Amino acid sequence: MMRAVDLIIKKRDGETLSAEELKFLIEGFTQGEIADYQISAWAMAVLLNGMTEAEITDLTLAMANSGETLDLSSLNVTVVDKHSTGGVGDKTTISVAPIVAACGLPVGKMSGRGLGFSGGTIDKLESIPGYKVDLSTDEFIEQLKTHGIVLTGQSMDLAPADGKLYALRDVTGTVDSIPLIASSVMSKKIAAGAHAIVLDVKVGEGAFMRTIEDARELARVMVAIGKLSGRRVIAVLSPMDQPLGSAVGNAIELREAVELLQGNAPEDYHYHCTHLAAYMLILGGKAGHLDEGIAMAEQVIRDGTAFAKLCELVEAQGGDVSYIKNLDKLPKARLHQTVVAEQNGYVSAVNAREVGQSAVLLGAGRASKKDKIDLAVGIYVHVKTGDQVKTGDILFEVLANDQNNLDEVLVKLKKAVEFSQDPVEKPSYFWGVIGLDE
Numbered sequence: 001m002m003r004a005v006d007l008i009i010k011k012r013d014g015e016t017l018s019a020e021e022l023k024f025l026i027e028g029f030t031q032g033e034i035a036d037y038q039i040s041a042w043a044m045a046v047l048l049n050g051m052t053e054a055e056i057t058d059l060t061l062a063m064a065n066s067g068e069t070l071d072l073s074s075l076n077v078t079v080v081d082k083h084s085t086g087g088v089g090d091k092t093t094i095s096v097a098p099i100v101a102a103c104g105l106p107v108g109k110m111s112g113r114g115l116g117f118s119g120g121t122i123d124k125l126e127s128i129p130g131y132k133v134d135l136s137t138d139e140f141i142e143q144l145k146t147h148g149i150v151l152t153g154q155s156m157d158l159a160p161a162d163g164k165l166y167a168l169r170d171v172t173g174t175v176d177s178i179p180l181i182a183s184s185v186m187s188k189k190i191a192a193g194a195h196a197i198v199l200d201v202k203v204g205e206g207a208f209m210r211t212i213e214d215a216r217e218l219a220r221v222m223v224a225i226g227k228l229s230g231r232r233v234i235a236v237l238s239p240m241d242q243p244l245g246s247a248v249g250n251a252i253e254l255r256e257a258v259e260l261l262q263g264n265a266p267e268d269y270h271y272h273c274t275h276l277a278a279y280m281l282i283l284g285g286k287a288g289h290l291d292e293g294i295a296m297a298e299q300v301i302r303d304g305t306a307f308a309k310l311c312e313l314v315e316a317q318g319g320d321v322s323y324i325k326n327l328d329k330l331p332k333a334r335l336h337q338t339v340v341a342e343q344n345g346y347v348s349a350v351n352a353r354e355v356g357q358s359a360v361l362l363g364a365g366r367a368s369k370k371d372k373i374d375l376a377v378g379i380y381v382h383v384k385t386g387d388q389v390k391t392g393d394i395l396f397e398v399l400a401n402d403q404n405n406l407d408e409v410l411v412k413l414k415k416a417v418e419f420s421q422d423p424v425e426k427p428s429y430f431w432g433v434i435g436l437d438e
């Protein structure tokens with residue numbers, strides 16, 4: 001008979017656990033038969049000793065099967081999903097999903113809400129009155145069949161073991177374990193049923209992974225999990241030292257995401273979205289190579305079919321599409337103020353974490369899951385690393401509804417930009433792709 005303590009000792013001593021042993025631990029923990037303190041001890045052993053790729057995959061599948069799973073096989077087509085590890089100004093799903101769906105590849109995505117300075121897709125979509133974010137399983141599949149696109153919240157009981165395990169990791173110093181991070185992300189993706197997944201792994205000041213080495217290892221492990229569990233997975237490494245695009249907030253990020261589909265977006269955001277869309281099209285068999293995928297994405301933006309697909313999505317999920325067609329109807333903040341440069345020079349850094357935390361102070365994000373957010377507030381970032389600025393040039397526009405919060409944020413944002421007297425090279429938009437040629 002298996003005992004949790006024996007498996008803890010086995011992992012403590014650097015041994016490999018079998019699929020059956022990991023299933024025993026996860027099922028026992030989920031059902032309350034194995035104590036929190038025992039799983040905490042096991043998690044610490046994993047943090048210290050690591051896991052093999054096969055072990056991580058077995059753990060992932062055990063977590064994915066701990067609750068409901070979505071079966072999309074009845075659609076008889078490849079369904080593609082994307083996942084971002086979170087960042088500041090990352091509204092890409094709202095742009096990329098309609099682009100890919102307009103190219104004829106179904107996109108079915110369950111997104112989360114924001115926590116901390118990392119914004120959530122569902123919060124942004126709730127800037128549209130009536131938009132339904134709690135579709136049932138049957139509604140999810142039917143909409144995917146009918147419209148080829150779904151963006152909803154996680155209404156199913158997907159991978160409940162992950163939620164329980166994360167809560168323990170958060171208070172036991174085991175959050176930073178790559179095997180546990182990778183299994184957390186991939187268990188939800190596998191449970192959600194997609195056949196192919198593009199992972200956008202963020203790296204830098206505004207990301208969970210601060211170094212390229214850690215991000216590359218996490219990406220490599222998640223791609224390996226996908227391969228071993230019968231999914232096609234690509235991981236893109238993208239910088240998050242400075243915010244993506246210009247808008248950081250909820251309604252204003254939604255606006256920027258829609259404007260991209262109308263052919264008007266910051267260069268870094270346009271590049272990011274068209275490339276992510278291209279990788280999704282490659283995985284789904286619609287494009288043979290990157291240039292073809294980018295050309296397809298550019299075409300559906302140019303001819304308006306991507307924007308039309310977004311409108312179709314909003315209407316299908318009960319949203320008032322007039323808010324998409326007339327963006328001035330979106331929620332607006334009461335107060336507006338700018339932060340300007342106090343010197344000449346070149347921008348050497350725009351700290352994404354400082355900008356993201358400033359947006360949270362305004363009310364655009366949550367400190368805890370129970371917090372209510374203000375959809376109207378946010379920050380427009382007017383400079384990027386490498387830009388030349390003069391005294392008086394606008395660095396940030398701040399949209400607020402509370403004067404005290406606004407005053408605090410204005411002080412904070414002045415420290416978010418660093419300057420150099422010498423020219424500064426603009427950073428790359430991507431730092432690599434893992435899994436594309438495998």
